[in-house]
Amino acid sequence: MRKSAIFSVTLQTLVGVITLLWLLWYFIPAGNVFKGMATLLIAVLACWYVLTNCRNGGPESGVTVATVDLPLPENHGPVVLVCGDNLDSLFKGHTLRKTAQGWWLRADDVSRLTDVVCSIQTQFPRQVGQISVMYICQPDSHQDTAALRAILKTLRQQSKQLNLLTGFTLPVVVCAEFSGPETPWVIVRGDKPTVCAENDSPQAFIDWQQASQNIMTLPALRQAFSFIRHILVAELVKADRLTPPVYAFSVALRLGTVNPEAQSVWSDWLYSRTCLQFSLKTAPLTATRHFPDAILPLLAPFASPVQGSKRTRHLVLLMWLCAMAALGISALNNRDLIHQVSADLQRWNAIPIDHYNPKADALAALKQEVLLLERWQRQGEPVRYSLGYYPGQRLWLALQQAIDSWVPPHPPKPQPAPKIVRLDSMSLFDSGKAALKDGSTKMLINALVGIKARPGWLIVVSGHTDNTGSVQLNQTLSLQRAEALRNWMRDTGDVPESCFAVQGYGDSRPIASNDTPDGRAHNRRVEISLVPQADACRLPDLKPTSQDKRDVSTQEMEK
Template sequence: MRRTVVIPVILHTLVAVAALLWLLWYFIPTGNVFNGLTTLLILLLAGWYVFKNCRREQPVSDTTVSTADLPLSDTQGPVVLVCGDRLDALFQGSSLRKTAQGWWLRVDDVSRITDVVRSIQMQFPRQAGQLSMMYRCLPDYHQDEAVLRSTLKTLRQQSKQIKSLMGFTLPVLLSVEFSGPETPWIIVRGDKPIVCPVNDSPQAFIDWQQADDNIVALPAINQAFSFIRNTLTDELEKPDRLMPPEHAFSVAMRLGAVSPETQSVWSAWLYSRTCLLFSRESAQPLHTGLFPDAVLPLLAPFASTLQGGQRTRRLVVLIWLCVLTALGMSALNNRDLIRHVSANLQRWNAIPMNHYRPKAESLAALKQDALLLERWQRQGEPLRYSLGYYPGQRLWLALQQAIDTWTPPPAPELKPVPKIVRLDSMSLFDSGKSALKDGSTKILVNALVGIKARPGWLIVVSGHTDNTGSVRLNQTLSLQRAEAVRNWMRDTGDVPESCFAVQGYGDSRPIASNDTPDGRARNRRVEISLVPQADACRLPGTKPASQEKRDVSTQEMEK
């Protein structure tokens, strides 16, 4: 095989292997062992394919036509492969006839057409789309109809093999010449015959038969058409389980071009139906218009150079299949990701809040999923998810909302815990402000009667807002309002600052829905609570934290 053929084979194989490995390693969710074994199998098959194609030798020397010396690389028109009867007289010692509208290439043996097409495809792959076949039939030289039909059956076999080789069917022409009154070429394409006189413009058959004495030839012409229809096209279009029917692209027919044999299928056909009999002495062979050149313009729209050949078309189809499969696998991978996260969320919601151990296990699974999605947000999601609708952002938000609802179990030694005092922010502050209103002192005094500084207890002041406005501004405003309440308690009660812890949560911990005005009003609050903490708020001369806890417990029980 030539170098110009070996290099494309290797390049096409490399691209195909790359497409398959890209699909295997990035989209198909299988283990590394399976992927490794499949990769090895793909490489072995690719090597075998390259070796087989590089070792293939075409039987060019065995064919009657050597295509190595044909100037087909710059051919633009149709290239007709001619086979059939008496080709020596047709080509007159040559194997190629070039015209302004196309080429006629001689192929003597019908059974070798596939070899010639394969040779042309290997040496001139772009010109393979310009090929067509023509079978020349001279019924006057056939004494047995069965032999003639077997030749047509061989033509059908060759057409089937060519379709398997190239991926499409070549147009098949029938050129039939009968003995009889001399007529020009009659070209039949579809159901309208056209007469093509030599050195004259084509005309409709109905117009031609009315001119001069042409009507005399009508009986022989009608029988010739009947013979073609009932013998030649009947054999080509016969239904067969092994071979598909072959419909002739066009039929070229003329009379008076051959010297008849004494006994032939044509003479027997004509005599049995019309009692006409043409003698050898009355028939004069024609030496002009040997080829039906009028069919070349009909073939021109169907003859075009191929872009890349059959191997490239197969590669393009393989790449498209890999891309479509990758899109489908990406959608399936995203679906599996959604199902996995949804299952963990359903398990979380199904476990009661007071079942702390299974709730903690479910929380660990949620945090693991959230960390994975967060890493993909920073580094980019894997390729196996990127071709479909990747739902990572929505899943991450759902996981975070579930994680934020987790309340750790209280420690036994911290019970009982005083109730949280909630103050309406709008009663203490103006909208968007962090300075206490005038007259808010009475509200603070009435609400904070039970909040006193005690050793071992930390006064936690936390500010909250609704979701109106930006997250950063809400965070800052909630912290400033908590600090304002802390400062008032510190200055009014002369409490050391070490007894306080100030927190600003913004809108991250709502106690009601922010979709209604009432819910937003409940979320705008300042919460004050006592949290046990060892050695917190130790004042000179105060009791230890354990004694203070017992005092608080006693007071709660009395209440």
């Protein structure tokens, strides 16, 4: 392979790899691990592609054909490859026939079409787009319909290989010459046949057949049309899972070729349908053959030089597909961004203003998005959003309006921690006793000023001892002392018994070490506190007050 070709393959592969990596890293929403593995795979495939093409010498390697004498590259007319029956009498020993409207190039057998096109692609790659194929069929030269159909099947196979070789479908013209009375070329493009007489302007077939001298040819012409439709065209387009159908670009037919002595496909067809027979006396031994030049103007709009090789066209197609994919992914990314901001705004609007903490969390999310959009405004939005309709300014405005419209309420004042009134048991009771001492009333009144019966609050009285003595005795003594204090508060303040809860813990909840006299003195205590409880302490003629409207007011006193 030439160095220039190696450089071209390497450069085109590199451009393709860069295009794929651009799509992968900037647009496809995937993790870095996946992207790294995909990058490695793309690099390995690119190296394999370059090495394969350099080792094999390109897609045309292995094909050895003679140099084809083609027109100069600056000519842009159609180049028709002619294959089929009896080409010697048509080309008269030449390979190429040049005209003002195009060129006829002899390709001989149908099976050589791929070799000829491959040679043209090697010598003149830009002129591949000007190539068309014309198959000439002379039914008088065929004695077996099955053999004729086999040739048409070969034409289908060659058309498939040409499509793979060039990257596009080449126009195929079906040209048929029948024995019979002499007629001009009849060109059928679409559903309107045109008669193209030599050295005369084209004429509609319906007008041509009305001339008196042409009436005698109509039966044979109709059968020629029928033969082309049911044998040639039908074989080219019939269903086949191995080869795609070949649709004729146009059909050209004429009558007047030499009628052989032997029976032929055409003579059998004509006789079985019309009982017509053309003898050797009605046709000259050497009829003049000429090209259907009227087809060249029809092919001209479809013949143009190819810009770049097949590999270049594949690269352009890859770049175009990557660009379309990037546009689509960018649109999806912008849609996801809009959905995310919309969801945060809906959450913000759904939270009541008096719910301070959830509202603050929603506000923080909106501010983070505003900061992100502002940074993108200063530095430019990411590439994954840039190819679609980026709605950054509109989203920023909606977020800013939501933030500016909120006036934060004053946060709730912190509630003071409830305090417990602790009374020294030795100041209220004698050692080992549960009856209140004389003279302890004044101390109780001063210490329990803040402990008042309130609806919805429970007055909890709990007794505690040190670890001196047995556990059961200490628990019983602590409970009796708590009951004694409860009874005094109930009787003195005329408080219903439902407002109290009495507990005796014994020595299970010390607040100091029992190893020292001072610690044991602290553990001998009675604690009084207010605890909220629904439906507790129902005072006469009063409705219970909700516990969240009153604060716990306690005092602490130690002796």
